[in-house]
Amino acid sequence: xxxxxxxxxxxxxxxxKYLAAFGLTEEDLGKLINSSSDNxxxxxxxxVGLSLGKMIKIAxxxxxxxxxxxxxxxxxxxxxxxxxxxxxxIEKRKSIGIIVRDNQNLxxxxxxxxxxxxxxxxxxxxxxxxxxxxxxxxxxxxxxxxNLLIKRPRNQIIAKLSAKVGKQNLYIHKDFLKNHEPxxxxxxxxxxxxxxxxx
Numbered sequence: 093x094x095x096x097x098x099x100x101x102x103x104x105x106x107x108x109k110y111l112a113a114f115g116l117t118e119e120d121l122g123k124l125i126n127s128s129s130d131n132x133x134x135x136x137x138x139x140v141g142l143s144l145g146k147m148i149k150i151a152x153x154x155x156x157x158x159x160x161x162x163x164x165x166x167x168x169x170x171x172x173x174x175x176x177x178x179x180x181x182i183e184k185r186k187s188i189g190i191i192v193r194d195n196q197n198l199x200x201x202x203x204x205x206x207x208x209x210x211x212x213x214x215x216x217x218x219x220x221x222x223x224x225x226x227x228x229x230x231x232x233x234x235x236x237x238x239n240l241l242i243k244r245p246r247n248q249i250i251a252k253l254s255a256k257v258g259k260q261n262l263y264i265h266k267d268f269l270k271n272h273e274p275x276x277x278x279x280x281x282x283x284x285x286x287x288x289x290x291x
Contacts, residue, residue: 096141097138100138100139100140100141100142101137101138102138102162102164103135103138103142103147103162104135104136104137104138105136105138105164106161106162106164107121107132107135107136107150108136109164109168110154110161110168111136113168114154114171114174114178114182115182115185115186116181116182116185117129117185118132118133118136119132120181120185121150121153123181124153124177124178124181125146125149125150125153126149127146135150144158147161147162152175153174153175153178154168154169154174154178155169155173155174155175155178156169198228198229199225199229199232199236199237199240200240202225202226202229203221203225203237203240203241203246204246206221206224206225207246207249207250207265210265211224212250212263212264212265212268213264213265213267213268214264214268214272215253215255215262215263215264215272216262216263216264217234217257217260217261217262217263218234218235218237218238218241218260218261218263219234219260221234221237221263222234222237234260238261241263249265249266249267250263250264250265250266251263251264251265251266251269253272
């Protein structure tokens with residue numbers, strides 16, 4: 093006979109399956125049922141018990157009865173049959189994508205590593221920095237890197253040049269700034285050299 097913990101975990105798997113099927117996050121579901129994303133994450137992990145009321149709320153998000161939602165064999169509903177609020181949330185998530193939470197500051201740490209080995213001794217774009225980073229960060233984007241460069245503490249040692257490569261800004265360590273003034277070396281050539289990232 094199954095214990096309560098087993099049922100919680102099975103229900104959590106169902107929640108995870110429905111979220112993945114419709115491209116929603118724990119945060120999205122939390123907003124739809126007036127709960128927190130942390131609570132939904134705990135539900136997915138099977139770490140918390142659920143009241144009948146909470147089970148009904150979750151099932152209603154996907155326009156099924158709570159006992160149908162809990163049944164792994166029950167087919168997923170079609171998106172067109174979902175409630176208007178759920179469809180709107182799905183469309184919004186499609187437009188903004190899933191935001192990666194960097195709770196361990198992995199991107200910042202990797203950026204600091206590149207700065208420390210002299211990668212910014214010549215003008216580079218955020219895209220070039222991204223290409224040189226560890227492959228585990230390939231799902232991140234260059235805009236995040238730009239944001240890290242223009243904020244403290246990195247903006248104390250990194251300068252943004254007036255020249256650009258296409259629409260992309262160029263950045264350089266301030267220790268090397270005097271060697272790359274606009275009336276000096278060809279910034280675009282220097283940046284192009286960085287297309288082959290340091291190993």
